Amino acid sequence: MSKLAAQDKFLDLSDYGRSFGRFFALQLKETRFTPIHVTLLFGLSGLVALYSILNNYYFAAGFFIVLKSGIDAADGELARLKKTPSYVGRYLDSIFDIILNFLFLMMICYVSKTALWVALLAFLGLQLQGTLYNYYYVILRNKSVGGDATSKIFEYKTPKALPGETQQAVNILFKMYTIFYGTFDKIIHFLDPEAYKVKTFPNWFMTLLSLYGLGFQLLIIALMLPLGWIDYIAPFFIGYSSLLLVLIAIRKTIIKP
Secondary structure (H helix, E strand, O other), X not given: OOOOOHHHOOOOOOOOOHHHHHHHHHHHOOOOOOHHHHHHHHHHHHHHHHHHHHOOOHHHHHHHHHHHHHHHHHHHHHHHHOOOOOHHHHHHHHHHHHHHHHHHHHHHHHHHOOOHHHHHHHHHHHHHHHHHHHHHHHHXXXXXXXXXXXXXXXXXXXXOOOOOOOHHHHHHHHHHHHHHHHHHHHHHHHHOOOHHHOOOOOHHHHHHHHHHOHHHHHXXXXXXXXXXXXXXXXXXXXXXXXXXXXXXXXXXXXXXX
Protein backbone atom coordinates (compact mmCIF):
# COMPACT_ATOMS: atom_id res chain seq x y z
CA MET A 1 0.00 0.00 0.00
CA SER A 2 3.02 2.30 -0.23
CA LYS A 3 1.66 3.41 -3.62
CA LEU A 4 -1.47 5.01 -2.12
CA ALA A 5 -2.42 7.87 0.18
CA ALA A 6 -3.49 6.79 3.68
CA GLN A 7 -7.22 7.29 3.07
CA ASP A 8 -7.13 5.09 -0.06
CA LYS A 9 -5.33 2.11 1.44
CA PHE A 10 -7.28 -1.14 1.54
CA LEU A 11 -6.85 -4.78 2.53
CA ASP A 12 -5.20 -6.25 -0.56
CA LEU A 13 -5.67 -10.01 -0.44
CA SER A 14 -3.19 -10.45 -3.30
CA ASP A 15 -0.42 -8.51 -1.55
CA TYR A 16 0.38 -11.01 1.21
CA GLY A 17 4.04 -11.02 0.10
CA ARG A 18 4.52 -7.31 0.85
CA SER A 19 5.95 -7.76 4.37
CA PHE A 20 8.50 -10.28 3.13
CA GLY A 21 9.23 -8.07 0.10
CA ARG A 22 9.86 -5.04 2.30
CA PHE A 23 12.07 -7.06 4.67
CA PHE A 24 14.05 -8.49 1.76
CA ALA A 25 14.43 -5.06 0.17
CA LEU A 26 15.74 -3.61 3.45
CA GLN A 27 18.47 -6.27 3.50
CA LEU A 28 19.53 -5.18 0.02
CA LYS A 29 19.27 -1.42 0.52
CA GLU A 30 22.97 -0.85 1.23
CA THR A 31 24.20 -3.45 -1.26
CA ARG A 32 24.95 -3.27 -4.98
CA PHE A 33 21.84 -5.28 -5.78
CA THR A 34 19.39 -3.37 -7.94
CA PRO A 35 15.63 -3.80 -8.39
CA ILE A 36 16.38 -5.43 -11.77
CA HIS A 37 18.43 -8.11 -9.99
CA VAL A 38 15.45 -8.79 -7.73
CA THR A 39 13.15 -9.04 -10.77
CA LEU A 40 15.49 -11.62 -12.28
CA LEU A 41 15.46 -13.50 -8.97
CA PHE A 42 11.67 -13.81 -8.92
CA GLY A 43 11.87 -15.06 -12.51
CA LEU A 44 14.28 -17.74 -11.31
CA SER A 45 11.89 -18.71 -8.52
CA GLY A 46 9.17 -19.12 -11.13
CA LEU A 47 11.40 -21.38 -13.22
CA VAL A 48 12.13 -23.58 -10.18
CA ALA A 49 8.37 -23.83 -9.60
CA LEU A 50 7.91 -24.95 -13.21
CA TYR A 51 10.59 -27.61 -12.81
CA SER A 52 8.89 -28.79 -9.62
CA ILE A 53 5.51 -29.10 -11.35
CA LEU A 54 7.07 -31.08 -14.21
CA ASN A 55 8.55 -33.53 -11.73
CA ASN A 56 5.41 -33.75 -9.55
CA TYR A 57 7.03 -32.00 -6.58
CA TYR A 58 3.83 -30.13 -5.83
CA PHE A 59 4.67 -28.93 -2.32
CA ALA A 60 7.93 -27.48 -3.63
CA ALA A 61 6.08 -25.93 -6.58
CA GLY A 62 3.60 -24.27 -4.22
CA PHE A 63 6.45 -22.96 -2.07
CA PHE A 64 8.36 -21.41 -4.99
CA ILE A 65 5.18 -19.92 -6.47
CA VAL A 66 4.46 -18.15 -3.16
CA LEU A 67 8.14 -17.21 -2.84
CA LYS A 68 7.94 -15.71 -6.32
CA SER A 69 5.08 -13.46 -5.11
CA GLY A 70 7.15 -12.32 -2.13
CA ILE A 71 10.22 -11.54 -4.21
CA ASP A 72 7.97 -9.85 -6.79
CA ALA A 73 6.99 -7.33 -4.10
CA ALA A 74 10.64 -6.67 -3.23
CA ASP A 75 11.80 -5.09 -6.50
CA GLY A 76 9.37 -2.17 -6.21
CA GLU A 77 10.16 -1.76 -2.52
CA LEU A 78 13.89 -1.68 -3.27
CA ALA A 79 13.35 0.88 -6.02
CA ARG A 80 11.55 3.14 -3.53
CA LEU A 81 14.18 2.61 -0.83
CA LYS A 82 17.01 3.46 -3.24
CA LYS A 83 14.92 6.20 -4.91
CA THR A 84 15.54 4.64 -8.32
CA PRO A 85 12.18 4.42 -10.12
CA SER A 86 12.51 2.69 -13.47
CA TYR A 87 10.32 2.04 -16.48
CA VAL A 88 12.71 -0.74 -17.49
CA GLY A 89 12.05 -2.45 -14.16
CA ARG A 90 8.30 -1.95 -14.34
CA TYR A 91 7.92 -3.34 -17.85
CA LEU A 92 10.38 -6.20 -17.26
CA ASP A 93 8.43 -7.17 -14.13
CA SER A 94 5.15 -7.27 -16.07
CA ILE A 95 6.66 -9.18 -19.00
CA PHE A 96 8.08 -11.82 -16.64
CA ASP A 97 4.68 -12.11 -14.95
CA ILE A 98 2.73 -12.84 -18.11
CA ILE A 99 5.33 -15.27 -19.46
CA LEU A 100 5.41 -17.18 -16.17
CA ASN A 101 1.59 -17.20 -15.97
CA PHE A 102 1.46 -18.76 -19.42
CA LEU A 103 4.14 -21.32 -18.60
CA PHE A 104 2.52 -22.24 -15.27
CA LEU A 105 -0.77 -23.07 -16.96
CA MET A 106 0.86 -24.85 -19.90
CA MET A 107 2.97 -26.97 -17.54
CA ILE A 108 0.00 -27.72 -15.28
CA CYS A 109 -2.08 -28.81 -18.26
CA TYR A 110 0.80 -30.86 -19.70
CA VAL A 111 1.27 -32.77 -16.45
CA SER A 112 -2.48 -33.22 -15.85
CA LYS A 113 -3.11 -34.09 -19.51
CA THR A 114 -5.65 -31.28 -19.80
CA ALA A 115 -6.58 -30.27 -23.36
CA LEU A 116 -4.57 -27.39 -24.83
CA TRP A 117 -7.68 -25.33 -25.60
CA VAL A 118 -8.68 -25.54 -21.92
CA ALA A 119 -5.21 -24.31 -20.91
CA LEU A 120 -5.43 -21.40 -23.35
CA LEU A 121 -8.90 -20.43 -22.11
CA ALA A 122 -7.65 -20.56 -18.53
CA PHE A 123 -4.70 -18.31 -19.45
CA LEU A 124 -6.99 -15.80 -21.18
CA GLY A 125 -9.27 -15.80 -18.15
CA LEU A 126 -6.34 -15.39 -15.75
CA GLN A 127 -5.01 -12.42 -17.69
CA LEU A 128 -8.38 -10.70 -18.01
CA GLN A 129 -8.89 -11.08 -14.27
CA GLY A 130 -5.50 -9.54 -13.53
CA THR A 131 -6.04 -6.78 -16.07
CA LEU A 132 -9.32 -5.75 -14.43
CA TYR A 133 -7.58 -5.57 -11.06
CA ASN A 134 -4.70 -3.52 -12.49
CA TYR A 135 -7.07 -1.22 -14.43
CA TYR A 136 -9.01 -0.15 -11.35
CA TYR A 137 -5.94 -0.15 -9.10
CA VAL A 138 -3.93 2.09 -11.44
CA ILE A 139 -6.90 4.47 -11.68
CA LEU A 140 -6.98 4.64 -7.88
CA ARG A 141 -3.22 5.20 -7.67
CA ASN A 142 -3.34 8.03 -10.21
CA LYS A 143 -6.28 9.70 -8.40
CA SER A 144 -4.80 9.19 -4.92
CA VAL A 145 -3.08 12.30 -3.53
CA GLY A 146 0.63 11.55 -3.51
CA GLY A 147 0.02 8.11 -4.97
CA ASP A 148 2.40 6.34 -7.32
CA ALA A 149 1.85 7.43 -10.93
CA THR A 150 4.60 5.44 -12.66
CA SER A 151 1.89 3.24 -14.15
CA LYS A 152 -0.50 5.06 -16.48
CA ILE A 153 -4.20 4.37 -16.94
CA PHE A 154 -3.72 4.28 -20.71
CA GLU A 155 -0.35 2.99 -21.92
CA TYR A 156 -0.35 4.37 -25.46
CA LYS A 157 2.89 6.36 -25.59
CA THR A 158 6.44 5.29 -24.86
CA PRO A 159 7.52 7.12 -21.68
CA LYS A 160 10.70 9.13 -21.41
CA ALA A 161 13.52 7.18 -19.80
CA LEU A 162 14.19 7.96 -16.17
CA PRO A 163 17.71 8.65 -14.80
CA GLY A 164 19.86 5.52 -14.85
CA GLU A 165 18.14 3.81 -17.80
CA THR A 166 18.45 4.18 -21.55
CA GLN A 167 15.67 5.30 -23.85
CA GLN A 168 16.39 2.37 -26.17
CA ALA A 169 15.78 -0.15 -23.37
CA VAL A 170 12.55 1.62 -22.41
CA ASN A 171 11.43 1.62 -26.06
CA ILE A 172 12.06 -2.12 -26.51
CA LEU A 173 10.41 -3.18 -23.27
CA PHE A 174 7.44 -0.86 -23.77
CA LYS A 175 6.87 -2.40 -27.21
CA MET A 176 7.00 -5.88 -25.71
CA TYR A 177 4.67 -4.79 -22.92
CA THR A 178 2.07 -3.45 -25.37
CA ILE A 179 2.26 -6.64 -27.46
CA PHE A 180 1.71 -8.85 -24.41
CA TYR A 181 -0.89 -6.74 -22.61
CA GLY A 182 -2.44 -4.48 -25.25
CA THR A 183 -5.32 -6.75 -26.23
CA PHE A 184 -6.27 -7.48 -22.62
CA ASP A 185 -6.19 -3.75 -21.80
CA LYS A 186 -8.47 -2.97 -24.74
CA ILE A 187 -10.98 -5.66 -23.77
CA ILE A 188 -11.25 -4.42 -20.18
CA HIS A 189 -11.47 -0.79 -21.28
CA PHE A 190 -14.23 -1.75 -23.72
CA LEU A 191 -16.16 -3.44 -20.90
CA ASP A 192 -15.85 -0.40 -18.60
CA PRO A 193 -14.76 2.68 -20.57
CA GLU A 194 -16.02 5.17 -17.95
CA ALA A 195 -14.12 3.78 -14.96
CA TYR A 196 -11.33 6.38 -15.21
CA LYS A 197 -13.87 9.13 -14.45
CA VAL A 198 -14.52 7.78 -10.96
CA LYS A 199 -12.93 9.99 -8.29
CA THR A 200 -12.02 7.08 -6.05
CA PHE A 201 -12.97 3.47 -5.32
CA PRO A 202 -14.25 2.43 -1.87
CA ASN A 203 -11.90 0.32 0.21
CA TRP A 204 -14.39 -2.59 0.37
CA PHE A 205 -14.59 -2.69 -3.42
CA MET A 206 -10.81 -2.74 -3.84
CA THR A 207 -10.52 -5.56 -1.29
CA LEU A 208 -13.12 -7.55 -3.22
CA LEU A 209 -11.30 -6.75 -6.45
CA SER A 210 -8.01 -8.01 -5.00
CA LEU A 211 -9.37 -11.55 -5.39
CA TYR A 212 -8.23 -11.01 -8.99
CA GLY A 213 -4.77 -9.77 -8.08
CA LEU A 214 -1.87 -11.87 -9.38
CA GLY A 215 -0.67 -12.73 -5.88
CA PHE A 216 -4.06 -14.21 -4.95
CA GLN A 217 -4.30 -16.10 -8.24
CA LEU A 218 -0.89 -17.66 -7.63
CA LEU A 219 -1.84 -18.47 -4.04
CA ILE A 220 -4.83 -20.44 -5.35
CA ILE A 221 -2.53 -22.42 -7.66
CA ALA A 222 0.02 -22.92 -4.87
CA LEU A 223 -2.70 -24.39 -2.63
CA MET A 224 -4.41 -26.54 -5.26
CA LEU A 225 -1.18 -28.25 -6.33
CA PRO A 226 -0.24 -29.99 -3.04
CA LEU A 227 -3.92 -30.76 -2.39
CA GLY A 228 -3.83 -32.95 -5.51
CA TRP A 229 -6.28 -30.77 -7.42
CA ILE A 230 -4.03 -30.15 -10.40
CA ASP A 231 -6.71 -31.42 -12.81
CA TYR A 232 -9.09 -28.69 -11.65
CA ILE A 233 -6.77 -25.66 -11.84
CA ALA A 234 -7.44 -24.70 -15.47
CA PRO A 235 -11.23 -25.28 -15.25
CA PHE A 236 -11.29 -23.29 -12.02
CA PHE A 237 -9.77 -20.19 -13.61
CA ILE A 238 -12.15 -20.42 -16.54
CA GLY A 239 -15.11 -20.44 -14.14
CA TYR A 240 -13.48 -17.81 -11.89
CA SER A 241 -13.66 -15.38 -14.79
CA SER A 242 -17.44 -15.09 -14.31
CA LEU A 243 -16.71 -12.72 -11.42
CA LEU A 244 -15.45 -10.21 -14.02
CA LEU A 245 -18.95 -9.20 -15.04
CA VAL A 246 -20.09 -9.06 -11.41
CA LEU A 247 -17.29 -6.65 -10.43
CA ILE A 248 -17.85 -4.45 -13.46
CA ALA A 249 -21.61 -4.39 -12.76
CA ILE A 250 -20.91 -3.31 -9.15
CA ARG A 251 -18.67 -0.53 -10.41
CA LYS A 252 -21.24 0.72 -12.90
CA THR A 253 -24.27 0.57 -10.61
CA ILE A 254 -22.83 1.57 -7.23
CA ILE A 255 -19.55 3.42 -7.85
CA LYS A 256 -20.45 6.08 -10.36
CA PRO A 257 -18.39 9.08 -11.58
